[in-house]
Amino acid sequence: MEYASSRSRRTDRRRITGGAALDKLAVRPLTLASLTNVFLKAGNTTFGGGDPTMMALKRELGERRGWFSDEQFALVFSLARITPGTNVLAFCAGAAYLMYGWLASVAAVVASSAPSAVLAVWLTVVFESADRNPVAKMTVSGVLAAVVGMMGAAVWQLTKPNFSSKGWPRIVALTGGTLLLREVWGWSPLEIMALAAGIGAMWREP
Amino acid sequence: MNLLVLYLLLLKAMLLSFSGLSSLPVIEADFVEKHHLITERQLNTAVAAGRSGPGPLGLYVVSVGYMAAGIPGAVAGYIAMISPAFLILPILRFLANRAGNPRIRGAIRALLLSAAGLLISSALPIGRATLTDGVTVAVAAVSFVVLAFTRVETLAVVAGSAVVGLAAALLRG
Numbered sequence: 001m002e003y004a005s006s007r008s009r010r011t012d013r014r015r016i017t018g019g020a021a022l023d024k025l026a027v028r029p030l031t032l033a034s035l036t037n038v039f040l041k042a043g044n045t046t047f048g049g050g051d052p053t054m055m056a057l058k059r060e061l062g063e064r065r066g067w068f069s070d071e072q073f074a075l076v077f078s079l080a081r082i083t084p085g086t087n088v089l090a091f092c093a094g095a096a097y098l099m100y101g102w103l104a105s106v107a108a109v110v111a112s113s114a115p116s117a118v119l120a121v122w123l124t125v126v127f128e129s130a131d132r133n134p135v136a137k138m139t140v141s142g143v144l145a146a147v148v149g150m151m152g153a154a155v156w157q158l159t160k161p162n163f164s165s166k167g168w169p170r171i172v173a174l175t176g177g178t179l180l181l182r183e184v185w186g187w188s189p190l191e192i193m194a195l196a197a198g199i200g201a202m203w204r205e206p
Numbered sequence: 207m208n209l210l211v212l213y214l215l216l217l218k219a220m221l222l223s224f225s226g227l228s229s230l231p232v233i234e235a236d237f238v239e240k241h242h243l244i245t246e247r248q249l250n251t252a253v254a255a256g257r258s259g260p261g262p263l264g265l266y267v268v269s270v271g272y273m274a275a276g277i278p279g280a281v282a283g284y285i286a287m288i289s290p291a292f293l294i295l296p297i298l299r300f301l302a303n304r305a306g307n308p309r310i311r312g313a314i315r316a317l318l319l320s321a322a323g324l325l326i327s328s329a330l331p332i333g334r335a336t337l338t339d340g341v342t343v344a345v346a347a348v349s350f351v352v353l354a355f356t357r358v359e360t361l362a363v364v365a366g367s368a369v370v371g372l373a374a375a376l377l378r379g
Binding site: 041042043044045046047048049050051053055056059060063064070071073074075076077078079080081083084085086087088089090091092093094097098102105106109110112113114116117119120121123124126127128138139140141142143144145146147148149150151152153154155156157158159162170171174175176177178179182183189192193196197198199200201202203204 | 319364
């Protein structure tokens with residue numbers, strides 16, 4: 001498991017294996033423009049708050065392009081939860097930083113939020129002058145239904161590596177326990193993640 | 207109102223919160239009750255506008271800035287919203303050098319599974335509010351299968367779901 005930037009890993013790999021081999025390994029080339037484009041699309045087309053956006057980014061950056069590992073996702077997702085402010089923006093800043101450095105971090109945050117911010121101002125003006133359009137409301141409902149499916153797919157991707165006889169206790173204890181603490185006892189994500197990190201640090205690898 | 211003061215007030219609210227709308231009580235206290243910059247109704251409109259579009263729930267801060275001082279206020283709100291995000295960078299740099307430690311690896315693996323539980327928790331209220339008929343349940347199920355088992359682009363799934371939602375609305379009249 002390593003957290004060095006994907007760009008430096010990619011450069012090292014090119015040096016060792018040559019460009020042709022690299023092309024087989026990399027799903028798509030990682031450039032500042034292509035990275036920013038992913039954040040632009042995922043950040044401004046996903047409804048339902050930060051978690052669906054982070055899941056869309058995980059899928060686009062990790063599963064589809066191979067730029068972002070599950071371990072990197074876990075680290076940035078967790079730290080974004082404990083960073084003050086808007087979690088998803090901290091996630092964008094951290095994820096882009098790990099992949100391409102600080103310039104990408106700034107580009108990712110701006111690309112993932114500026115168009116939506118402009119839209120929010122426009123919606124503010126519209127809401128002040130008119131009631132909500134029922135057709136538009138139904139369209140958004142369709143998108144939100146897809147968000148539920150998207151989050152289910154993300155849960156599948158996150159738990160899949162543990163689908164073994166030795167991995168099940170971890171899923172039950174950590175995923176199930178988190179759900180229980182959150183839904184039944186109302187623990188905050190911060191408290192739950194601190195407890196999970198403590199348990200994980202003490203739990204021997206299966 | 208002075209834009210720097212507006213920025214600092216919104217930044218204070220953002221720095222004291224750890225998720226989308228948890229900054230709301232601070233903004234209400236400062237903007238509605240203490241400084242009378244906006245009304246309660248305007249604050250509610252700002253929250254509704256922020257939640258109706260794509261992007262983070264914290265976008266309502268931009269709308270609050272707009273309500274308080276027009277377009278320059280919206281810019282101040284936007285900068286206040288994105289500023290705290292960069293606090294994650296020094297923490298990442300600190301942890302990156304310690305990633306080989308078995309305890310840290312174990313902790314991160316546990317956080318991955320805990321994140322799955324938190325996601326289910328986040329999906330529950332959205333599901334309760336959204337999956338109200340056969341069409342929305344079908345959209346959610348198809349989206350899950352496509353996103354979990356194929357490499358179709360997420361944007362295509364989102365756009366397709368919007369078209370299905372729109373078609374369902376038009377068919378119902």
